[in-house]
Amino acid sequence: xxxxxxxxxxxxxxxxxxxxxxxxxxxxxxxxxxxxxxxxxxxxxxxxxxxxxxxxxxxxxxxxxxxxxxxxxxxxxxxxxxxxxxxxxxxxxxxxxxxxxxxxxxxxxxxxxxxxxxxxxxxxxxxxxxxxxxxxxxxxxxxxxxxxxxxxxxxxxxxxxxxxxxxxxxxxxxxxxxxxxxxxxxxxxxxxxxxxxxxxxxxxxxxxxxxxxxxxxxxxxxxxxxxxxxxxxxxxxxxxxxxxxxxxxxxxxxxxxxxxxxxxxxxxxxxxxxxxxxxxxxxxxxxxxxxxxxxxxxxxxxxxxxxxxxxxxxxxxxxxxxxxxxxxxxxxxxxxxxxxxxxxxxxxxxxxxxxxxxxxxxxxxxxxxxxxxxxxxxxxxxxxxxxxxxxxxxxxxxxxxxxxxxxxxxxxxxxxxxxxxxxxxxxxxxxxxxxxxxxxxxxxxxxxxxxxxxxxxxxxxxxxxxxxxxxxxxxxxxxxxxx
Amino acid sequence: xxxxxxxxxxxxxxxxxxxxxxxxxxxxxxxxxxxxxxxxxxxxxxxxxxxxxxxxxxxxxxxxxxxxxxxxxxxxxxxxxxxxxxxxxxxxxxxxxxxxxxxxxxxxxxxxxxxxxxxxxxxxxxxxxxxxxxxxxxxxxxxxxxxxxxxxxxxxxxxxxxxxxxxxxxxxxxxxxxxxxxxxxxxxxxxxxxxxxxxxxxxxxxxxxxxxxxxxxxxxxxxxxxxxxxxxxxxxxxxxxxxxxxxxxxxxxxxxxxxxxxxxxxxxxxxxxxxxxxxxxxxxxxxxxxxxxxxxxxxxxxxxxxxxxxxxxxxxxxxxxxxxxxxxxxxxxxxxxxxxxxxxxxxxxxxxxxxxxxxxxxxxxxxxxxxxxxxxxxxxxxxxxxxxxxxxxxxxxxxxxxxxxxxxxxxxxxxxxxxxxxxxxxxxxxxxxxxxxxxxxxxxxxxxxxxxxxxxxxxxxxxxxxxxxxxxxxxxxxxxxxx
Numbered sequence: 009x010x011x012x013x014x015x016x017x018x019x020x021x022x023x024x025x026x027x028x029x030x031x032x033x034x035x036x037x038x039x040x041x042x043x044x045x046x047x048x049x050x051x052x053x054x055x056x057x058x059x060x061x062x063x064x065x066x067x068x069x070x071x072x073x074x075x076x077x078x079x080x081x082x083x084x085x086x087x088x089x090x091x092x093x094x095x096x097x098x099x100x101x102x103x104x105x106x107x108x109x110x111x112x113x114x115x116x117x118x119x120x121x122x123x124x125x126x127x128x129x130x131x132x133x134x135x136x137x138x139x140x141x142x143x144x145x146x147x148x149x150x151x152x153x154x155x156x157x158x159x160x161x162x163x164x165x166x167x168x169x170x171x172x173x174x175x176x177x178x179x180x181x182x183x184x185x186x187x188x189x190x191x192x193x194x195x196x197x198x199x200x201x202x203x204x205x206x207x208x209x210x211x212x213x214x215x216x217x218x219x220x221x222x223x224x225x226x227x228x229x230x231x232x233x234x235x236x237x238x239x240x241x242x243x244x245x246x247x248x249x250x251x252x253x254x255x256x257x258x259x260x261x262x263x264x265x266x267x268x269x270x271x272x273x274x275x276x277x278x279x280x281x282x283x284x285x286x287x288x289x290x291x292x293x294x295x296x297x298x299x300x301x302x303x304x305x306x307x308x309x310x311x312x313x314x315x316x317x318x319x320x321x322x323x324x325x326x327x328x329x330x331x332x333x334x335x336x337x338x339x340x341x342x343x344x345x346x347x348x349x350x351x352x353x354x355x356x357x358x359x360x361x362x363x364x365x366x367x368x369x370x371x372x373x374x375x376x377x378x379x380x381x382x383x384x385x386x387x388x389x390x391x392x393x394x395x396x397x398x399x400x401x402x403x404x405x406x407x408x409x410x411x412x413x414x415x416x417x418x419x420x421x422x423x424x425x426x427x428x429x430x431x432x433x434x435x436x437x438x439x440x441x442x443x444x445x446x447x448x449x450x451x452x453x454x455x456x457x458x459x460x461x462x463x464x465x466x467x468x469x470x471x472x473x474x475x476x477x478x479x480x481x482x483x484x485x486x487x488x489x490x491x
Numbered sequence: 492x493x494x495x496x497x498x499x500x501x502x503x504x505x506x507x508x509x510x511x512x513x514x515x516x517x518x519x520x521x522x523x524x525x526x527x528x529x530x531x532x533x534x535x536x537x538x539x540x541x542x543x544x545x546x547x548x549x550x551x552x553x554x555x556x557x558x559x560x561x562x563x564x565x566x567x568x569x570x571x572x573x574x575x576x577x578x579x580x581x582x583x584x585x586x587x588x589x590x591x592x593x594x595x596x597x598x599x600x601x602x603x604x605x606x607x608x609x610x611x612x613x614x615x616x617x618x619x620x621x622x623x624x625x626x627x628x629x630x631x632x633x634x635x636x637x638x639x640x641x642x643x644x645x646x647x648x649x650x651x652x653x654x655x656x657x658x659x660x661x662x663x664x665x666x667x668x669x670x671x672x673x674x675x676x677x678x679x680x681x682x683x684x685x686x687x688x689x690x691x692x693x694x695x696x697x698x699x700x701x702x703x704x705x706x707x708x709x710x711x712x713x714x715x716x717x718x719x720x721x722x723x724x725x726x727x728x729x730x731x732x733x734x735x736x737x738x739x740x741x742x743x744x745x746x747x748x749x750x751x752x753x754x755x756x757x758x759x760x761x762x763x764x765x766x767x768x769x770x771x772x773x774x775x776x777x778x779x780x781x782x783x784x785x786x787x788x789x790x791x792x793x794x795x796x797x798x799x800x801x802x803x804x805x806x807x808x809x810x811x812x813x814x815x816x817x818x819x820x821x822x823x824x825x826x827x828x829x830x831x832x833x834x835x836x837x838x839x840x841x842x843x844x845x846x847x848x849x850x851x852x853x854x855x856x857x858x859x860x861x862x863x864x865x866x867x868x869x870x871x872x873x874x875x876x877x878x879x880x881x882x883x884x885x886x887x888x889x890x891x892x893x894x895x896x897x898x899x900x901x902x903x904x905x906x907x908x909x910x911x912x913x914x915x916x917x918x919x920x921x922x923x924x925x926x927x928x929x930x931x932x933x934x935x936x937x938x939x940x941x942x943x944x945x946x947x948x949x950x951x952x953x954x955x956x957x958x959x960x961x962x963x964x965x966x967x968x969x970x971x972x973x974x
């Protein structure tokens with residue numbers, strides 16, 4: 009989902025009344041970012057509070073390449089990483105993930121081995137259908153065991169776009185919340201639904217209800233679901249005890265437009281890129297009785313802050329034995345403070361850009377290669393800024409391209425290198441980058457090796473369902489990451 | 492000002508708390524249009540309720556050329572046109588225009604000859620400064636007489652961007668409203684300020700206050716002023732008796748970006764074009780006690796509707812002896828109705844595009860000529876959609892380019908000509924266009940002839956001020972309209 013997909017963020021069809029209401033009752037973050045323009049690294053960052061280059065969710069197979077966890081990936085979240093639910097356990101929290109895990113699907117990466125107590129969802133994206141010969145269909149798990157596969161037991165009709173998955177995930181959330189409220193147990197719910205990822209789907213009751221086509225139907229279903237979750241918290245009388253944060257894992261995928269693509273509002277390009285359209289996210293904090301209604305914040309925020317903020321809410325300290333990139337947003341949310349901190353835009357192993365205040369410096373520019381672009385893969389459809397949306401990887405390390413995101417949110421007008429403004433802003437940013445690079449200890453890259461043998465052939469529990477498939481011979485090779 | 496310039500419409504700096512509050516208390520129009528992507532024709536359409544091609548505010552000097560009223564224009568609003576204030580007079584209204592008139596500056600076009608009772612402002616844009624030899628500086632009028640000239644008596648500092656004009660216009664508005672309230676007289680105030688038109692300016696107290704640079708300072712000053720006007724109405728106890736509508740006369744001028752350019756949000760291109768960025772406008776209706784707070788409408792609206800709606804509010808009928816293009820929006824505003832009506836997008840004498848429902852058909856596409864583009868004049872900076880943002884005038888009359896503005900607000904993905912959806916939508920639109928063209932009686936074009944002798948050399952009242960200048964010999968010629 010992109011920054012521009014909610015009514016509160018200026019989507020012209022304005023079809024998200026529940027999320028808009030959530031913002032009106034809570035705090036809207038206009039300068040909130042993901043840690044990576046792709047799903048797996050973003051989610052790994054959220055749960056560890058650390059940049060993907062630290063927690064291992066990146067590749068070194070190529071320079072500045074996006075990577076994620078398709079089902080032939082060998083790697084996953086390292087045991088050495090401390091995940092938010094692992095820490096929250098210490099404060100008595102029950103932790104549940106509903107939806108897409110995406111931090112590795114081999115047994116050692118299972119979410120219940122990394123702090124979660126419950127899981128209903130899938131380890132990978134709902135791509136498919138597959139024929140179960142070259143590639144198995146993606147399994148869904150309930151806790152330790154698979155309970156079926158997408159397209160087989162959990163239908164997605166690619167022709168009509170119908171699938172009731174968001175409804176299943178919603179009901180699962182409501183039930184979990186009810187159970188926790190009944191048992192008076194604190195809980196952490198990571199509601200990481202697949203929608204609006206392509207192939208886009210919505211339940212029958214939402215199909216055809218949006219001005220925006222199928223993608224809009226999916227957005228409406230999410231909006232409706234969030235509304236139901238918030239209402240449920242209120243009806244159970246625990247809304248003033250429950251902190252809720254809504255955001256997305258990367259910008260809208262413009263390659264899926266117009267039928268399945270979202271909106272990044274006035275920003276440049278989309279998912280896969282380190283332009284604003286790829287990494288600035290819709291974000292809303294909600295906590296009645298604590299967050300003043302109608303708040304708006306320009307705090308530079310990041311999904312990694314949800315790690316630190318959640319620990320703070322639970323009265324816990326972040327780990328002191330490692331670098332944590334997230335910050336505690338509670339002073340921002342509760343007292344309206346602004347914390348000075350940079351945003352780092354990575355693509356794989358390369359620091360592509362840095363934002364400090366209203367300035368953003370690009371050290372590398374790249375949309376995608378001419379070769380990929382020639383195949384019709386376009387991360388910036390209809391947009392082209394000379395020297396900025398480049399189709400070769402352009403290095404600007406010695407003279408970064410600098411933009412003022414207040415005057416130029418669309419990153420169209422680089423500041424003159426000779427200007428005093430450039431000199432001043434770059435002086436500050438250069439120091440931040442130097443410090444960042446000097447102290448950076450990259451993690452072991454997890455997204456380098458792919459092997460068809462590790463695919464979801466025989467997930468735990470497959471025997472009971474008669475859904476075990478025979479894995480082919482192991483044939484590990486370097487994963488191919490074209491972007 | 493553009494659709495994307497207000498916080499309520501998704502401007503990322505969200506610096507318009509008063510306009511956002513106006514929207515929260517009133518009704519937000521997300522699909523509201525101007526009648527022309529340029530100032531003069533738009534304003535003529537607002538005040539006559541008629542398309543510029545009917546009321547004469549167009550040119551036939553070239554095909555599909557935008558034209559306006561620079562100070563060497565010979566034409567202006569014809570006597571045969573009935574303006575909103577002329578009609579409101581019949582219902583006892585006192586009518587005032589504050590700001591830019593722009594419907595002709597020769598004596599016969601004076602606003603007080605066309606229904607206004609009072610005027611404080613200028614007949615033309617605040618371009619300058621001029622040397623008063625080749626070209627006089629633009630005069631400001633109070634009612635019948637000039638009271639000074641821009642850059643001489645009404646300072647605009649092009650270097651710092653400082654000018655207190657919006658403050659003067661605000662005070663004038665507050666005083667007029669007070670006077671009318673005191674005398675218990677109904678009034679029509681047309682607050683047609685120059686800001687945010689380039690050269691962009693703001694008062695000292697607003698300079699440097701925006702994240703968005705000088706343009707944002709000007710937006711903030713407008714926002715603050717609107718807030719003060721609404722508050723004044725409330726304090727005088729007449730807010731429930733006063734209908735207020737905020738909108739703009741054309742999309743943001745992207746040629747002035749980034750230092751003086753605004754935002755058209757997710758829409759394509761800007762001022763001068765018939766893409767959404769040129770013609771879709773921010774729009775808010777406010778009338779406490781009548782309009783339900785927090786309303787949102789997808790009614791296809793047009794500045795011409797303000798003519799018909801205002802007449803309806805005053806209990807008057809629109810003229811029956813001529814075609815009126817505006818519609819009465821009161822059923823929309825007060826009862827939430829949706830009225831099925833098309834939007835016609837003209838450039839000069841050519842119907843470039845038509846919107847019906849969510850479909851928009853382009854019969855002609857053009858941004859600007861290669862020649863103008865080569866001079867650095869770019870109405871679509873950073874945007875380029877093959878076959879759409881064309882630099883030659885491309886005719887699509889026999890096979891219009893069709894867009895679905897819900898799925899594709901950015902006009903990037905024309906529908907397949909072979910699709911059933913195309914056939915169905917075009918069947919309907921073709922009928923609307925046929926009917927429109929069959930019944931169209933173009934007015935006498937007013938924007939064809941320019942003459943340096945008609946410039947503002949010696950406006951009425953210049954003697955008293957010693958500000959009369961000698962006009963050169965009359966030398967009428969065809970005006971040059973490159974766009």
